[in-house]
Amino acid sequence: MNGTDPTRVLVSDDQTVVREGIVMLLGLLPGIEVVAAAADGEEAVALVERHRPDVVLMDLRMPRCDGVEATRRIRAAHPETEVVVLTTYADDDSLFPALQAGARGYLTKDAGGEEIARAIADVRSGAAGLSPQVQSRLLERLADGAARAAAPSAAQAGTGRPGELPDGLTAREAEVLALIAEGLSNTEIARRLFVSPATVKTHINNLFAKTAVRDRAQAVAYAFRHGITGTQQ
Structure with missing residues (x-):
């Protein structure tokens, strides 16, 4: 990948309005291309296999397969794909299992577009994309x-x-x-x-x-x- 290629992102969130809103927001950010959107962790795993995105924006509380398990499976099968958690929750029971599963970034859903873009860029460069909170x-x-x-x-x-x-x-x-x-x-x-x-x-x-x-x-x-x-x- 050269420096002009966009970062290919997959969005996973079970709430349709939230998922579509995130996709729309990302579409307005330079250097980012949304390649797919998943309604739960199971679908996210399948879509990563199909599209091989650079980064997954992952919700945690989802049916069938939650974000932690989906992160673990994605990172095991596709270590080149980074995961940034984007969730409502920043409690310890959510935060640490996600990091231990392989998420390199963690944001809460009050994050703005600039903060999301920065976290995506950070994990792509090998750094951690963690919100100040x-x-x-x-x-x-x-x-x-x-x-x-x-x-x-x-x-x-x-x-x-x-x-x-x-x-x-x-x-x-x-x-x-x-x-x-x-x-x-x-x-x-x-x-x-x-x-x-x-x-x-x-x-x-x-x-x-x-x-x-x-x-x-x-x-x-x-x-x-x-x-x-x-x-x-």
Whole structure:
């Protein structure tokens, strides 16, 4: 694909008015071509197989096959197709399963056309397309996780030994993971840690392999689950 080719997008939402509205909105945005629209997750999976879009805008609460399961199936069969969740819900029970299923972006339906276009461009470039509201929610929960992790468990109380990092992560890998969770790019992490971008990339490859995450969005969810944040040393 060259730089002049439009980004091919599939829209999946079970509400006809909403689905048609999103399709109409996307049609007004430069550099975006809507190739299909699905009424549920099952149809979205079939249409991705047929049209091979670059990005799917995915609702979560749908009949037959919900957005999380559809995302998991699409990402497994077509890893070149990115998924941006576009939903009414930003609660933890919606957000983290979607990220763990492979969604790289997450927006709520109050997002405007510019924000949707930016998220689509971000995921196409390999970044995470998260709304400010979702980023704020992630940081809040990461902070909560850090507070819980700082409290010694009954088994560790009095031992003076810090808890071991999960999945064999080294201290440096955990530090890199925390900076990913803060939203820093590889270049910004390299500047923060006074190392080369190549070294950062090596750490990221290693921690992705150890934690079995596929992308930065899943890495953020992993950091939340384990309380790995910039405040944790």
